[in-house]
């Protein structure tokens with residue numbers, strides 16, 4: 001699938017913009033702070049309902065305005081589709097497909113993007129929450145239904161925490177104890193589904209990450225990834241980060257993934273183990289909200305061991321792997337690959353290999369401050385941006 005035309009109204013620093021896009025590579029160039037990232041962010045948002053830079057919509061709406069509109073004309077297999085999202089400052093967002101209203105949450109069914117940006121280095125070096133978000137975003141793109149499961153889990157977690165907190169203040173009386181048991185069951189039910197989905201996708205991603213790492217780094221290093229589960233931790237609830245389980249818990253491919261029933265049992269057992277500590281601290285100490293994904297390079301945890309260049313290659317490989325996975329499974333064609341401000345950070349060898357890795361995607365959007373940083377094969381259609389305006393276009 002590719003975007004033929006993008007229209008923005010009051011999105012970030014764009015009052016209005018009309019951008020014609022081509023299949024294949026599209027390069028956006030301009031000095032820093034002109035709106036290159038804003039432009040590609042709008043499409044990323046349309047596809048994922050989240051931004052790689054902010055966690056709320058407010059910053060996406062142009063300062064002083066009440067609403068932003070992102071509209072994209074898509075083409076897939078010769079058929080056109082018009083998708084539109086209105087972001088409202090103080091009301092619910094609204095979405096349309098071919099002018100018919102849909103729930104915004106349905107949008108990812110129509111359009112998929114994989115965006116790689118310097119911020120993604122945090123996948124390797126940052127907190128577990130960054131890695132959880134990464135995995136969940138991919139799951140959500142693959143099956144939007146899960147977005148509902150994630151938000152249900154968050155809601156149950158919040159309510160369970162509120163109950164634990166009030167129990168800490170006033171003691172856990174019988175009525176509260178039975179309410180807690182009800183929340184436990186909901187937590188286990190939703191949490192188990194999330195864990196099972198994450199385990200499966202982390203497993204599926206493995207071979208794609210290995211191939212992508214070798215393709216971009218041009219080296220024979222062996223990247224692996226595995227989910228670290230707080231419900232299986234030696235001392236559950238001890239750590240904010242479950243962290244490295246010292247002697248590699250499961251070499252991937254050598255043992256079957258645990259069944260949902262096994263996971264649910266482990267979850268209940270872990271909750272029992274931490275019951276006392278949870279009441280002391282007033283928070284839920286085990287569950288998918290405390291899990292992590294461990295990335296290793298040649299057996300060593302990437303976080304703390306990988307060099308800057310290796311960390312970059314790993315983060316890039318993770319995103320390319322997502323693109324390959326979505327492409328392999330999609331019924332709407334390739335995801336749109338977005339490379340935001342990436343080439344400046346790469347050496348000549350990696351630039352060329354990255355260009356090679358993305359060149360046969362249906363559409364690739366690239367931003368760069370310096371035109372010459374971008375390999376020539378990605379410059380076929382170039383758009384110059386200045387202060388939230390498209391100033392020049394050349395092919």
Ligand SMILES: Nc1ncnc2c1ncn2[C@@H]1O[C@H](COP(=O)(O)OP(=O)(O)O)[C@@H](O)[C@H]1O
Pocket residue numbers: 011012013014030031032033034035036037038039058059060061062063367
């Ligand atoms: N909601 C907003 N309203 C108005 N301007 C914004 C908004 N959000 C970001 N900007 C402006 O957009 C510019 C950054 O654009 P960006 O796309 O990140 O630049 P770059 O071209 O370097 O990628 C900044 O000048 C910032 O002030």
Ligand SMILES: [Mg+2]
Pocket residue numbers: 033036037038340341367
């Ligand atoms: Mg930028």
